[in-house]
Amino acid sequence: METYKFDKSYEWFERACKVIPGGVIGHKHPAFTVPGSYPYFASRGEGSHYWDPDGNEFIDWMCGFGPMVLGYNNPVVDAAAQEQAKLGDGMSHPGPISIEYAEMMVKLTKGMDWCVYGKNGADITTWCMRLAREYTGRKKILIVRGAYHGAQAWSTPSYGGIIDEDRTHVHFFEWNNLDSFMELINTYKGQVAGVMMTPYHHCIYADQQMPAPGWWETIGKVCKQEDLILISDDVRAGFRLDMAGSHAYFGYEPDLVCYSKAIANTYPISAGLGTSKLKETAEHVLFTGTFFSSMVPMAASIATVKELKRLDGVNYMMKIGKALCDGLVSVGKSNGFEIIMSGPYDIPFMRFAREKNFMLKQLFSGEAAIRGVIFHPHHNWFTSCAHTEEDVKKSLEVADIAFKKVKDKYGSD
Amino acid sequence: MDKEKEKELVKSYLYLNAVLPQLEEIIAYDAEARELTKGWNCTIQMHVPGGAGVRFVFKDGKCEAKLGAVSMPTISLRIPTPEAANKMIENTGTVIPMIWGFWNIGKLGKFMKLTKLMEKYLRPSEEDLKNKDFFEFHTRVKLMMAVYGMKAVGEHDTYVKGIVSKVPNGPMEIKVLPDGPVAHIVLDNGKFTVAKGPAADPMVVMEIKDIKLAYDMLNANVEFMEELGLCRIRLRGHVGMAESLAVVMERIGLYIS
Ligand SMILES: Cc1ncc(COP(=O)(O)O)c(C=O)c1O
Numbered sequence: 001m002e003t004y005k006f007d008k009s010y011e012w013f014e015r016a017c018k019v020i021p022g023g024v025i026g027h028k029h030p031a032f033t034v035p036g037s038y039p040y041f042a043s044r045g046e047g048s049h050y051w052d053p054d055g056n057e058f059i060d061w062m063c064g065f066g067p068m069v070l071g072y073n074n075p076v077v078d079a080a081a082q083e084q085a086k087l088g089d090g091m092s093h094p095g096p097i098s099i100e101y102a103e104m105m106v107k108l109t110k111g112m113d114w115c116v117y118g119k120n121g122a123d124i125t126t127w128c129m130r131l132a133r134e135y136t137g138r139k140k141i142l143i144v145r146g147a148y149h150g151a152q153a154w155s156t157p158s159y160g161g162i163i164d165e166d167r168t169h170v171h172f173f174e175w176n177n178l179d180s181f182m183e184l185i186n187t188y189k190g191q192v193a194g195v196m197m198t199p200y201h202h203c204i205y206a207d208q209q210m211p212a213p214g215w216w217e218t219i220g221k222v223c224k225q226e227d228l229i230l231i232s233d234d235v236r237a238g239f240r241l242d243m244a245g246s247h248a249y250f251g252y253e254p255d256l257v258c259y260s261k262a263i264a265n266t267y268p269i270s271a272g273l274g275t276s277k278l279k280e281t282a283e284h285v286l287f288t289g290t291f292f293s294s295m296v297p298m299a300a301s302i303a304t305v306k307e308l309k310r311l312d313g314v315n316y317m318m319k320i321g322k323a324l325c326d327g328l329v330s331v332g333k334s335n336g337f338e339i340i341m342s343g344p345y346d347i348p349f350m351r352f353a354r355e356k357n358f359m360l361k362q363l364f365s366g367e368a369a370i371r372g373v374i375f376h377p378h379h380n381w382f383t384s385c386a387h388t389e390e391d392v393k394k395s396l397e398v399a400d401i402a403f404k405k406v407k408d409k410y411g412s413d
Numbered sequence: 414m415d416k417e418k419e420k421e422l423v424k425s426y427l428y429l430n431a432v433l434p435q436l437e438e439i440i441a442y443d444a445e446a447r448e449l450t451k452g453w454n455c456t457i458q459m460h461v462p463g464g465a466g467v468r469f470v471f472k473d474g475k476c477e478a479k480l481g482a483v484s485m486p487t488i489s490l491r492i493p494t495p496e497a498a499n500k501m502i503e504n505t506g507t508v509i510p511m512i513w514g515f516w517n518i519g520k521l522g523k524f525m526k527l528t529k530l531m532e533k534y535l536r537p538s539e540e541d542l543k544n545k546d547f548f549e550f551h552t553r554v555k556l557m558m559a560v561y562g563m564k565a566v567g568e569h570d571t572y573v574k575g576i577v578s579k580v581p582n583g584p585m586e587i588k589v590l591p592d593g594p595v596a597h598i599v600l601d602n603g604k605f606t607v608a609k610g611p612a613a614d615p616m617v618v619m620e621i622k623d624i625k626l627a628y629d630m631l632n633a634n635v636e637f638m639e640e641l642g643l644c645r646i647r648l649r650g651h652v653g654m655a656e657s658l659a660v661v662m663e664r665i666g667l668y669i670s
Contacts, residue, residue, distance in 0.1 A: 013642050013643065014643070017636070017639045017642070021636075021638070022636065022642070023638065023639055023642050029641075029642070030641065031641035031642060031648065031652065035641055035642055035643075035644050036644040036647075040642065158656075159576060159657075159660050204653065205581075205651060205653050356581070356616065356651075357583070357616045357617060357650040357651045358650055358651055358652075359649050359650050362650075378652060378653070
């Protein structure tokens with residue numbers, strides 16, 4: 001099998017470095033994959049595939065880090081978006097579609113009574129934190145150590161430009177560890193406004209952790225007892241576990257739900273949903289942005305929801321994810337490696353059982369990328385309704401070669 | 414501890430545990446330094462009681478720098494406070510250290526000359542840098558200083574300690590290709606051990622394309638993310654760990670230039 005070259009990607013990168021700090025901003029920077037073995041830019045996408053500036057074609061198991069659920073350039077979603085675009089966008093008032101959109105989201109999401117819309121996940125998580133503070137009149141927010149809730153000062157895992165005061169009132173507990181949660185509750189009795197948690201723990205550089213039996217039940221109970229606002233950050237898992245929200249999947253009852261990523265099949269929109277008790281407070285906590293009321297992404301989101309329902313999308317993504325995950329475990333085994341897949345099948349995280357430092361995984365992912373399959377060495381992957389059995393088959397063939405390369409360099413288990 | 418006091422403390426650790434230990438390399442490299450210490454069989458130490466300390470063990474024509482103080486060295490310079498240590502090293506004030514072993518005063522005089530000689534390698538002239546051999550040696554010393562400096566900052570700067578507490582344990586190796594200097598640092602629950610040479614089972618390896626790039630990197634003349642993208646600096650392993658430790662390394666510049 002011939003391997004790819006990325007000459008144009010590098011050429012573009014050098015050009016980019018002159019005008020963009022680091023060449024690529026944020027989490028899509030090549031440094032977070034395997035520089036030299038991955039494309040740095042994507043020129044065109046279709047279905048579950050995309051093409052880089054060198055014309056190389058890839059099966060994409062990252063789905064743009066989550067937002068692609070129905071395939072790039074999905075004709076149904078794009079047609080809905082274009083229809084709205086023809087009518088115009090960015091006018092001086094929100095469109096009627098904003099009401100249709102909120103109605104749809106409220107109806108869809110279990111236990112929620114109202115909806116606001118923004119652009120990125122962090123818009124919503126940050127606002128929900130303020131909402132909890134306003135409602136309770138308290139300051140402290142509890143979050144899980146290692147969880148990601150966006151790149152705002154209070155939550156970014158990075159250090160630049162952060163001052164201690166940004167996080168003075170954010171406190172950390174361990175996932176699935178009730179003692180560490182209760183310790184914070186007791187230490188800050190009467191001071192905690194809310195608890196923000198993802199439905200399951202999707203950490204970076206480590207196996208994902210599902211909720212232990214009784215975990216959500218206890219969290220819910222304590223939040224009720226202490227009158228805390230429970231915020232479900234469903235930005236990453238949303239629409240991949242249950243269309244009614246991942247809280248419906250795991251059976252907990254949040255006061256606020258944060259969505260973004262998958263809800264509009266790559267169009268930029270996020271949504272926050274809440275229960276009626278917070279509706280009035282939501283009016284007092286300013287939530288606005290020039291582009292928050294853009295109508296094109298709302299049209300795309302409405303079409304995405306319809307399509308996901310029509311296709312029984314969640315089940316399909318789980319099914320195709322299971323085929324990929326089981327396949328990787330089995331191909332890994334046939335090459336002498338124990339492979340750990342953690343998290344839901346459609347948001348899986350892969351790890352070589354014997355390693356902690358990801359060198360094997362980096363080599364594996366790089367060898368796959370130069371043969372046209374995009375896995376990520378450190379982040380969880382995503383599946384979509386556009387992925388086919390053929391994609392899985394081809395990916396496993398490539399994985400087989402990649403495992404052999406790892407065996408050649410590092411030996412099998 | 415107030416901010417000013419902490420600054421002086423971290424600086425004293427940097428001077429005593431990252432800068433001065435480079436004397437070991439310099440004595441091995443520089444003929445004049447070797448001549449000055451010819452036939453020495455002794456231990457000379459500098460330390461701040463309860464704070465930073467370094468000792469130089471001279472034996473068989475070699476010098477080995479060790480971190481920390483011992484109770485019975487041949488000569489000991491006891492400097493009362495971190496501030497005094499910094500002043501003494503920066504030559505910005507008169508500091509009279511308590512000297513144990515003054516009967517060895519001749520050696521002490523020569524030892525002070527040695528520390529002056531370091532200047533040549535730590536702040537080299539343009540002219541010296543044109544010499545390939547010198548350039549390589551200077552870069553090696555600078556790399557070692559940076560790696561030892563990570564320990565000093567990582568263990569004593571409150572802000573950095575906060576970062577370090579979230580970094581996984583294990584070794585990070587830094588290596589200049591194709592056959593340049595190699596050093597590693599091992600993190601163990603907030604404590605660092607530094608050593609020259611490769612690590613046994615590194616969590617992350619940073620490979621720098623060549624000595625020229627290493628020089629530029631250590632002088633903050635490159636854009637790190639750009640170099641990573643262009644594959645001139647490569648990270649293998651736990652990239653998140655390297656990202657955090659890069660912050661630790663960068664922090665050294667806040668204290669000493
Ligand atoms: C769980 C979770 N919350 C919040 C965010 C932040 O979303 P955004 O990057 O759109 O601001 C992310 C993004 O990856 C996420 O995974």
